[in-house]
Amino acid sequence: MGLQLHSADFLHEDGKTYCIRRASLDEDFTIYEKRDGEWVDSGLDQAVKDLNFAEFKRLGLLIKTIMDANRWIA
Numbered sequence: 001m002g003l004q005l006h007s008a009d010f011l012h013e014d015g016k017t018y019c020i021r022r023a024s025l026d027e028d029f030t031i032y033e034k035r036d037g038e039w040v041d042s043g044l045d046q047a048v049k050d051l052n053f054a055e056f057k058r059l060g061l062l063i064k065t066i067m068d069a070n071r072w073i074a
Contacts, residue, residue: 009034010066018042020066031059031066 006021017034032039047055 007066010069012062012065018062018066020063029063031063 005023005025007019010018012018018031019034019039020029020031022029031042031044033042034040042059044056044059046052047059
C-alpha cells in the first residue's frame with residue numbers, strides 16, 4: 001500500500017458504503033458515505049468541532065478499518 005488519494009468503496013457491516021479520500025497527499029483524509037448514489041461528507045470535522053467523541057471515535061475506527069483492508073486506488 002502506497003500513498004494514495006482515494007480508497008476503494010468499502011461496504012460496512014452497517015449496510016452503508018464508505019470511502020476515504022483527500023485532495024492531495026499533503027492533506028488529511030475525509031471520510032465519505034454514499035447516499036442515493038452521491039458521496040456525502042460523513043462529518044468527521046463536525047464531530048471534532050462539536051466535541052462528539054463517540055462519533056469521532058466511530059469514524060476514526062472506520063477510517064482505520066478501510067485503510068487496513070488495503071483497498072487503495074492509485
